[in-house]
Amino acid sequence: MNQDNDDIVARKLTALAHPIRLAAIRQLAAAGPTGLAAGRLSERLDVAPNALTFHLQKLAAAGLVESRREGQFVYYRAVFDALLALTDHLVGACCSEVEENCGPNCPTSHRR
Amino acid sequence: MNQDNDDIVARKLTALAHPIRLAAIRQLAAAGPTGLAAGRLSERLDVAPNALTFHLQKLAAAGLVESRREGQFVYYRAVFDALLALTDHLVGACCSEVEENCGPNCPTSHRR
């Protein structure tokens, strides 16, 4: 809504706005709440481990993924709530200044 | 789904991932299908006209906004379909690799 919120959302979008990170979060989303070990993700995406760490840290800093250590492995999982919040922020205020119906292309006509 | 698509989506997210552009597209979304003249948007966001053009061009290149000239003015409007497509791409494959129920935090449990 306000400037601060736009900054926060922009930070999250910046975190998502890279092919490797986008592929990573979609793999993690598909893997569900358990998540994936960093090494496994590294193999699936064919990305060097250190490079993957670099990108996962950006996602984590934005609150889009979380990690936990389990023995040798570090598991990452997607934070679904954060992803959904982004969605709403983008189209949530759609057509709020318009009186007439926005037509079928308006997101708010589709939702709920 | 595939690499190419991730690149396209990443490009759109990159276009969104800036406070000015985020504020701009939300103003345009709120304004509905008619959109807003560039100068009016420049005033509302308190951004210099040339700077705004810079950012609007990024959004347009990503297919997130469109423009039309109307006399002296150039109107920009949000492309709602493109915004919705982003949403789906982010959470669409959620938990696809998981058998059991993902719980209330899973986006796919909320949708539809």
Add this chain to the structure above:
DNA sequence: TGAATATTTCATGATTGCATGAATTATTGA
């Protein structure tokens, strides 16, 4: 045609983001 408004284009410099390779830390098991 000439002035005023609206918008875009261009040029510059500073900052940030990213890829790569080498080194380091943490954990497990022999």
Add this chain to the structure above:
DNA sequence: TCAATAATTCATGCAATCATGAAATATTCA
């Protein structure tokens, strides 16, 4: 304790992004 695996940290160089100010283009109207 030593070796092997998993993951992170660090250092370097390069490319892309952004803010800013000046100049150019398009449109309207007197």
